[in-house]
Amino acid sequence: WWRSMAAPPLPSFKDQGNEAYARQDYPAAVELYTKAIEQDPDNHVLYSNRSAAYLSMNKGNLALQDAHRATTLRPDWAKGWGRKGDALAQMMKYNVKEKMQEAIEAYKTGLLLEPTNQHLLGGLNKLL
Numbered sequence: 001w002w003r004s005m006a007a008p009p010l011p012s013f014k015d016q017g018n019e020a021y022a023r024q025d026y027p028a029a030v031e032l033y034t035k036a037i038e039q040d041p042d043n044h045v046l047y048s049n050r051s052a053a054y055l056s057m058n059k060g061n062l063a064l065q066d067a068h069r070a071t072t073l074r075p076d077w078a079k080g081w082g083r084k085g086d087a088l089a090q091m092m093k094y095n096v097k098e099k100m101q102e103a104i105e106a107y108k109t110g111l112l113l114e115p116t117n118q119h120l121l122g123g124l125n126k127l128l
Contacts, residue, residue, distance in 0.1 A: 014049070017053075044070045060088075
């Protein structure tokens with residue numbers, strides 16, 4: 001009976017970041033994911049999530065840094081490669097054309113890990 005009287009756990013910084021992202025409050029999401037990273041600096045998902053928030057703010061360079069960290073921490077995680085491809089593709093839109101080949105390679109690396117991943121296939125097809 002004592003368990004039912006305990007207060008529910010407070011949401012983690014990651015959970016709060018996810019909530020901020022869902023309501024499209026990307027600056028708050030970045031701040032909350034940053035706090036989560038300070039607590040767990042080797043968590044690849046946190047870098048990927050912050051990368052997505054940066055992408056939503058059109059901050060491709062910062063998104064790329066986080067995507068790179070996610071793929072360094074977990075090179076066998078296709079979603080991280082998708083984030084890296086997305087960041088590089090976004091940078092291409094702003095006349096950073098040399099990023100195109102890097103974006104293609106990131107999507108291809110992700111597809112080696114998950115050949116049917118629709119996000120990766122779609123990102124690659126946009127560039128080819």
